[in-house]
Amino acid sequence: MQSVYDYTLNELKDILKPSFRAKQVYNWIYKKYVTDYDEMKNIPNDLKNELKTNYPIDILKIVKKEQSSDGSIKYLFELKDGHTIETVLLLMKKKKISEDGVIEKSEKYTVCISTQVGCKVGCTFCLTAKGGFVRNLTAGEIVAQIVQLKKDNEIAENKSLNIVFMGMGEPLDNYDNLVQAIKIFSEDEGLAIATRRQTISTSGISTKIAKLGSENLGIQLAISLHAVDDDLRSELIPMNKAYNIKSIIDAVKAFPVDVRKKVMFEYLVIKDKNDDIPSANKLVKILNGINAKVNLIYFNPYPGTPYQRPTRENMIRFQDYLLGKGLICTIRESKGLDISAACGQLKEKEGNGIN
Numbered sequence: 001m002q003s004v005y006d007y008t009l010n011e012l013k014d015i016l017k018p019s020f021r022a023k024q025v026y027n028w029i030y031k032k033y034v035t036d037y038d039e040m041k042n043i044p045n046d047l048k049n050e051l052k053t054n055y056p057i058d059i060l061k062i063v064k065k066e067q068s069s070d071g072s073i074k075y076l077f078e079l080k081d082g083h084t085i086e087t088v089l090l091l092m093k094k095k096k097i098s099e100d101g102v103i104e105k106s107e108k109y110t111v112c113i114s115t116q117v118g119c120k121v122g123c124t125f126c127l128t129a130k131g132g133f134v135r136n137l138t139a140g141e142i143v144a145q146i147v148q149l150k151k152d153n154e155i156a157e158n159k160s161l162n163i164v165f166m167g168m169g170e171p172l173d174n175y176d177n178l179v180q181a182i183k184i185f186s187e188d189e190g191l192a193i194a195t196r197r198q199t200i201s202t203s204g205i206s207t208k209i210a211k212l213g214s215e216n217l218g219i220q221l222a223i224s225l226h227a228v229d230d231d232l233r234s235e236l237i238p239m240n241k242a243y244n245i246k247s248i249i250d251a252v253k254a255f256p257v258d259v260r261k262k263v264m265f266e267y268l269v270i271k272d273k274n275d276d277i278p279s280a281n282k283l284v285k286i287l288n289g290i291n292a293k294v295n296l297i298y299f300n301p302y303p304g305t306p307y308q309r310p311t312r313e314n315m316i317r318f319q320d321y322l323l324g325k326g327l328i329c330t331i332r333e334s335k336g337l338d339i340s341a342a343c344g345q346l347k348e349k350e351g352n353g354i355n
């Protein structure tokens with residue numbers, strides 16, 4: 001069954017008559033974060049009953065959340081069929097208040113949202129892979145994650161967020177619902193999150209990267225590269241056997257990117273696997289000719305993983321080498337280390353009854 005969150009404003013106008021009701025409903029769900037049709041005061045009862053029956057609004061609920069000392073909050077949502085997904089609210093910059101109590105700068109948030117229950121890709125470093133793939137999320141289930149986070153944290157309607165499709169699942173494996181969610185997020189009468197604030201993080205399905213590029217949505221692209229040769233990348237990401245590094249780089253070079261923006265390459269650094277200078281040198285060569293930025297990510301260990309977190313010294317050495325070659329490179333400081341930070345960790349913990 002479709003949810004009210006599954007529709008763009010124009011699509012909802014085609015369904016609801018008179019069509020101005022669509023804008024009213026949009027205002028209630030995306031500006032006031034109402035999750036019960038009975039709270040919509042200017043909607044007639046007969047329409048409320050139709051909406052309740054055909055376009056449910058209560059499609060996911062918070063069953064668990066963990067808050068880190070750094071302000072990050074990890075949510076476990078339960079869907080109507082009982083499956084669970086994770087979403088993470090990252091506090092990137094805290095509110096700045098002057099001595100006389102005036103807010104000089106508001107908070108900056110980034111949200112990592114899920115696109116699937118489980119994942120098909122099977123990355124060996126990712127806890128989500130342990131549960132296997134269950135199903136794709138609907139566009140509405142993707143959108144509702146943001147609504148719930150804004151509501152739960154009382155984030156003002158006019159406060160924009162940055163969205164990264166990098167929670168559970170491979171976004172490009174759920175292509176149609178992903179594209180629909182992007183369009184819904186960017187609706188001016190809705191959440192009004194511009195496409196330039198939306199980033200798709202993909203393991204590198206090169207054919208889908210090319211398809212996405214042809215839509216010219218204006219979104220940002222992030223590639224989970226993680227290795228500089230196909231042998232290691234196939235170990236870490238088995239899908240690399242079908243979509244190798246060269247095919248991914250070729251697709252990225254053809255992808256339409258705003259001249260003011262760069263393509264992000266995410267590089268998960270694992271001790272004694274890909275943290276040495278020869279790997280850094282190969283990375284520079286691979287990215288030659290691309291307006292790229294490299295984001296070095298500490299591997300977050302979890303129980304049972306064979307991989308280890310790299311040392312701070314090796315991370316800085318790797319970064320310094322890239323910077324010295326003229327490649328923009330940042331180290332993503334890990335957030336939520338005092339909570340279930342790794343993808344799939346909170347879901348796995350809940351599923352096993354671990355407290």
